[in-house]
Amino acid sequence: xxxxxxxxxxxxxxxxxxxxxxxIDALNVTVGSGEILALVGPSGSGKSTLLNLLxxxxxxxGGSIHLDVGGSVVxxxxxxxxxxxxxxxxxxxxxxxFFNLIPTLTVRENVLLPLELxxxxxFAGEALARLTTLGLDHRLDDFPAHLSGGERQRTAIARAxxxxxxxxxxxEPTGNLDHANAERVVDLLVAQVRSxxxxxxxxxxxxxxxGRADRILRLDG
Amino acid sequence: MRLLTLSQLRHLRFAxxxxxxxxxxxxxxxxxxxxxxQISRQVVVSLADVMPAYLDDVSDLVDRxxxxxxxxxxxxERWRRGELAQLVGLMPLVEGSVxxxxxxxxxxxxxxxxxxxxxxxxxxxxxxxxxxxxxxxxAVDESLTIGDVPYRVAFVHETVPAxxxxxxxxTAQMMLGRDDEALDRIAVVAEPSLRRLEAWGERLMPGLSxxxxxPAWTLPGWRVQPVDSALPDLAFARSVLFxxxxxxxxxxVVAWLLVYQVGVIWLRRRALTLTRLEQxxxxxxxxxxxxxxxxxxxxxxxxxxxxxxxxxxxxALSRAVTGYGNLGIPVPSLDGWVxxxxxxxxxxxCLAGGWVAYRRERLPASGTLLRWLFPCGMFAVxxxxxxxxxxLLGAFAAVAAVAVLGLLAISPALRGLKRxxxxxxxxxxxxxxxxxxxxxxxxxAVAVGALVLAxxxxxxIAAMVDSFRSDFERMLDQRLAYDLFVDGGGRDLDNLxxxxxxxxxxxxxxxxxxxxxxxxxxxxxxxxxxxxxxxSRRYGLDSALMVGQCIVSERLARELAxxxxxxxxxxxxxxxxxxxxxxxxxxxxxxxEADAIRLxxxxxxxxLGVDAAEPSLIIGRLEATGEGMVVQERTxxxxxxxxxxxxxxxxxxxxxxxxxxxxxxxxxxxLLALALQRQRTRHLFDAMGVTGVxxxxxxxxxxxxxxxxxxxxxxxxxxxxxxxxxEVINPxxxxxxxxxxxxxxxxxxxxxVALGVSALVSLLPxxxxxxxxxx
Numbered sequence: 001x002x003x004x005x006x007x008x009x010x011x012x013x014x015x016x017x018x019x020x021x022x023x024i025d026a027l028n029v030t031v032g033s034g035e036i037l038a039l040v041g042p043s044g045s046g047k048s049t050l051l052n053l054l055x056x057x058x059x060x061x062g063g064s065i066h067l068d069v070g071g072s073v074v075x076x077x078x079x080x081x082x083x084x085x086x087x088x089x090x091x092x093x094x095x096x097x098f099f100n101l102i103p104t105l106t107v108r109e110n111v112l113l114p115l116e117l118x119x120x121x122x123f124a125g126e127a128l129a130r131l132t133t134l135g136l137d138h139r140l141d142d143f144p145a146h147l148s149g150g151e152r153q154r155t156a157i158a159r160a161x162x163x164x165x166x167x168x169x170x171x172e173p174t175g176n177l178d179h180a181n182a183e184r185v186v187d188l189l190v191a192q193v194r195s196x197x198x199x200x201x202x203x204x205x206x207x208x209x210x211g212r213a214d215r216i217l218r219l220d221g
Numbered sequence: 222m223r224l225l226t227l228s229q230l231r232h233l234r235f236a237x238x239x240x241x242x243x244x245x246x247x248x249x250x251x252x253x254x255x256x257x258x259q260i261s262r263q264v265v266v267s268l269a270d271v272m273p274a275y276l277d278d279v280s281d282l283v284d285r286x287x288x289x290x291x292x293x294x295x296x297x298e299r300w301r302r303g304e305l306a307q308l309v310g311l312m313p314l315v316e317g318s319v320x321x322x323x324x325x326x327x328x329x330x331x332x333x334x335x336x337x338x339x340x341x342x343x344x345x346x347x348x349x350x351x352x353x354x355x356x357x358x359x360a361v362d363e364s365l366t367i368g369d370v371p372y373r374v375a376f377v378h379e380t381v382p383a384x385x386x387x388x389x390x391x392t393a394q395m396m397l398g399r400d401d402e403a404l405d406r407i408a409v410v411a412e413p414s415l416r417r418l419e420a421w422g423e424r425l426m427p428g429l430s431x432x433x434x435x436p437a438w439t440l441p442g443w444r445v446q447p448v449d450s451a452l453p454d455l456a457f458a459r460s461v462l463f464x465x466x467x468x469x470x471x472x473x474v475v476a477w478l479l480v481y482q483v484g485v486i487w488l489r490r491r492a493l494t495l496t497r498l499e500q501x502x503x504x505x506x507x508x509x510x511x512x513x514x515x516x517x518x519x520x521x522x523x524x525x526x527x528x529x530x531x532x533x534x535x536x537a538l539s540r541a542v543t544g545y546g547n548l549g550i551p552v553p554s555l556d557g558w559v560x561x562x563x564x565x566x567x568x569x570x571c572l573a574g575g576w577v578a579y580r581r582e583r584l585p586a587s588g589t590l591l592r593w594l595f596p597c598g599m600f601a602v603x604x605x606x607x608x609x610x611x612x613l614l615g616a617f618a619a620v621a622a623v624a625v626l627g628l629l630a631i632s633p634a635l636r637g638l639k640r641x642x643x644x645x646x647x648x649x650x651x652x653x654x655x656x657x658x659x660x661x662x663x664x665x666a667v668a669v670g671a672l673v674l675a676x677x678x679x680x681x682i683a684a685m686v687d688s689f690r691s692d693f694e695r696m697l698d699q700r701l702a703y704d705l706f707v708d709g710g711g712r713d714l715d716n717l718x719x720x721x722x723x724x725x726x727x728x729x730x731x732x733x734x735x736x737x738x739x740x741x742x743x744x745x746x747x748x749x750x751x752x753x754x755x756x757s758r759r760y761g762l763d764s765a766l767m768v769g770q771c772i773v774s775e776r777l778a779r780e781l782a783x784x785x786x787x788x789x790x791x792x793x794x795x796x797x798x799x800x801x802x803x804x805x806x807x808x809x810x811x812x813x814e815a816d817a818i819r820l821x822x823x824x825x826x827x828x829l830g831v832d833a834a835e836p837s838l839i840i841g842r843l844e845a846t847g848e849g850m851v852v853q854e855r856t857x858x859x860x861x862x863x864x865x866x867x868x869x870x871x872x873x874x875x876x877x878x879x880x881x882x883x884x885x886x887x888x889x890x891x892l893l894a895l896a897l898q899r900q901r902t903r904h905l906f907d908a909m910g911v912t913g914v915x916x917x918x919x920x921x922x923x924x925x926x927x928x929x930x931x932x933x934x935x936x937x938x939x940x941x942x943x944x945x946x947x948e949v950i951n952p953x954x955x956x957x958x959x960x961x962x963x964x965x966x967x968x969x970x971x972x973x974v975a976l977g978v979s980a981l982v983s984l985l986p987x988x989x990x991x992x993x994x995x996x
Contacts, residue, residue: 057907085907085912089911094909096908101905102902106643109649109652109653113909117909117910
């Protein structure tokens with residue numbers, strides 16, 4: 001499996017009450033194309049920070065992150081904001097624990113948004129069909145406020161995959177759901193990721209959910 | 222309880238930016254109130270001369286047809302028998318004008334022993350002597366001569382108005398050539414408690430009595446006229462002050478909306494904490510007290526800032542309008558009244574805004590009946606203010622009711638927009654941005670309402686001022702029919718006029734005379750000249766004013782219910798024309814010289830209009846010969862008149878601008894709250910790769926949407942309010958009406974202001990420390 005993403009000697013720290021707190025220290029991560037990697041660790045172990053670094057939302061204090069963006073490999077730490085934004089838009093799908101959806105767009109519009117941003121409206125049929133697969137075909141014109149927690153997360157998955165990104169980052173996507181819903185959402189996420197052959201980096205507390213991944217990376221802060 | 226308050230106060234520290242906007246908004250509103258109050262006090266001090274000392278304690282003037290001294294004695298007898306319980310004093314008055322060796326003077330005769338305080342020392346005045354004012358330029362023991370009879374000046378008293386002498390009844394009757402039964406009016410002191418109330422109101426808000434007419438006191442068989450309306454220049458000045466006071470309060474209303482809006486935002490951010498406290502057994506009363514205490518604390522701070530800045534603003538505005546009024550006295554120092562008023566205004570705004578916000582956010586919604594009763598009540602107030610009364614306060618209440626009804630339409634309009642927005646087409650980012658704007662219509666309605674109110678007022682005033690200026694310019698074009706205007710300052714210019722007429726190059730000399738007179742108890746200025754077709758055109762007549770006809774100002778026509786073709790009571794002249802008379806503090810009547818002679822007016826000419834081939838030569842000659850004469854060229858008069866006009870509205874413009882700034886602060890708060898709500902969405906957009914430029918475009922689109930919405934709502938409301946200002950407020954306050962003719966600038970200027978305000982507000986940064994509740 002060729003590496004899609006390779007981070008070397010990654011470091012990140014924050015100022016906390018006047019003291020510098022190291023969250024990630026000399027971490028090496030490799031994610032292969034189509035691979036599912038689970039990040040497991042207690043709260044504060046740096047899972048969300050690592051995802052933000054991999055997405056280019058935050059910059060590392062040290063180390064390097066190389067991402068295959070389709071034919072070429074770029075070093076994220078060397079790119080400007082505009083280039084990082086372009087890469088996130090085209091190559092990355094993101095699923096958060098809370099507040100995944102734009103509250104003022106309907107389910108349909110939320111899912112179509114990445115396609116519109118990338119000028120890929122030809123994928124609209126496929127993206128909307130995925131909503132049917134995820135059991136949301138009766139919710140297309142509803143706004144997020146009217147959805148259940150599980151429905152919101154499934155919509156978020158559909159949106160994260162709509163533009164066929166090479167890398168999906170999911171930050172505790174089931175943390176806000178009950179056990180049954182959590183199982184269902186993860187099953188659907190894994191199945192959809194596998195069907196599109198994209199890579200998934202999944203941050204979770206749960207060893208059960210982590211068990212669905214190809215590989216587990218434990219972070220202990 | 223101490224900890225609850227502490228918690229609330231700490232919240233202010235966690236939300237420093239919106240705390241600052243509240244203080245700023247209230248401080249600006251208080252500045253507006255303080256500035257208007259201070260300038261009004263300055264004007265009130267300058268008005269002291271307008272109220273003659275002999276009328277100081279008088280509340281009303283009463284008369285009836287054919288009034289003679291025996292009527293006064295009869296009335297006094299009834300009063301002494303206790304039949305007129307509402308009266309505390311009576312004083313007979315004889316008034317008139319007479320030609321003396323020092324020009325025409327007004328003579329007032331009073332009964333110093335009547336019990337009404339008149340001029341100090343009058344009771345010791347020997348018969349045949351008079352009290353003069355300092356402006357008459359006569360010393361004690363000098364005399365004024367009427368015919369061959371000298372009248373010695375017993376003393377000079379500063380409270381006697383210019384051009385007037387005060388004396389006892391008998392001497393006045395002699396000076397005016399009247400018999401000893403002659404009597405013009407009876408001054409009375411009535412309803413002292415109401416007078417005290419009125420005086421108290423005047424101290425609280427100078428000019429209040431012009432808008433709030435106290436219940437009329439009646440005396441069957443007699444005509445009763447409040448003393449203020451018998452002194453038109455005083456009534457005029459008070460109307461100006463009332464208008465300014467009403468406009469100054471606008472910023473306070475906008476500040477109330479701001480406090481309400483911030484209150485709602487704070488309560489929403491603290492919703493979880495407050496709910497937990499309720500679950501712990503803390504009552505609503507305790508929670509509300511803590512919340513209101515923190516707002517009142519801010520109000521106190523803002524009032525302090527507002528008092529200082531308001532006083533500075535008053536002095537700056539006073540300097541700006543000096544060219545108009547040249548009041549010659551400084552803005553008075555701050556006193557307890559103005560400080561108390563500022564503090565009370567700020568506290569009231571905080572309590573009212575906070576109370577309503579708490580009620581909306583934390584208590585069950587009020588019933589449907591109340592929601593309907595309020596607009597119905599406003600409609601009733603508006604209808605009564607327009608049709609049920611002719612008071613100035615009623616007119617302002619109608620304007621306020623129209624504004625409130627307009628504001629009440631904002632929320633339904635936003636809800637309609639929300640329904641439309643859910644179906645709108647276009648780019649998804651744009652859809653999201655526009656929908657965010659109308660997603661919580663109740664929240665945005667307050668901010669939009671504040672801006673709409675301020676902008677609509679700005680449009681209304683701009684429309685009124687533009688229309689007024691247009692009418693004023695038209696009036697100037699008509700009136701300034703001569704190359705030169707000469708004002709003799711009371712000096713008789715008859716001979717000078719004849720000399721000028723003989724000079725080479727002078728093609729016409731028009732002589733004007735006039736004096737004040739009383740008609741049906743109303744003081745008015747009478748002017749006379751030789752009216753030919755050209756002179757008559759100056760007042761809008763198509764042909765020459767005939768003998769037996771007159772032209773009256775709109776104000777006089779309104780006060781005496783005169784129309785063209787009617788006969789003027791007491792003097793019998795037929796009204797041939799009505800002119801606006803902008804800027805005249807006193808009602809005016811114009812007639813031909815022949816009618817002036819018939820009515821026994823002294824034929825003295827103190828003003829001239831001159832047409833000359835080379836006006837500058839004439840000016841040079843006049844300046845060489847005339848002492849104290851004012852000579853002005855047509856263009857200079859026009860330029861000065863328009864400059865005066867523009868200066869007059871400097872204060873109005875400044876007050877409207879203040880209200881707009883407060884509204885802008887409110888809009889900033891609304892957009893700040895929106896931006897805070899959007900922080901998570903923004904984070905999501907970042908993760909999805911939406912660029913900063915794209916997000917800025919969304920923000921700009923939203924700003925444009927706010928601006929469009931505000932303009933669309935403010936424009937019709939402002940024009941309607943402008944029409945009320947022109948058609949209702951102006952006639953009731955000043956006696957003239959203005960044809961509403963808003964120019965393009967009237968519309969574009971406020972639109973540009975709205976654009977600027979919205980753009981500025983959207984460009985301001987969202988402070989990072991202003992985070993939603995973390996409790």
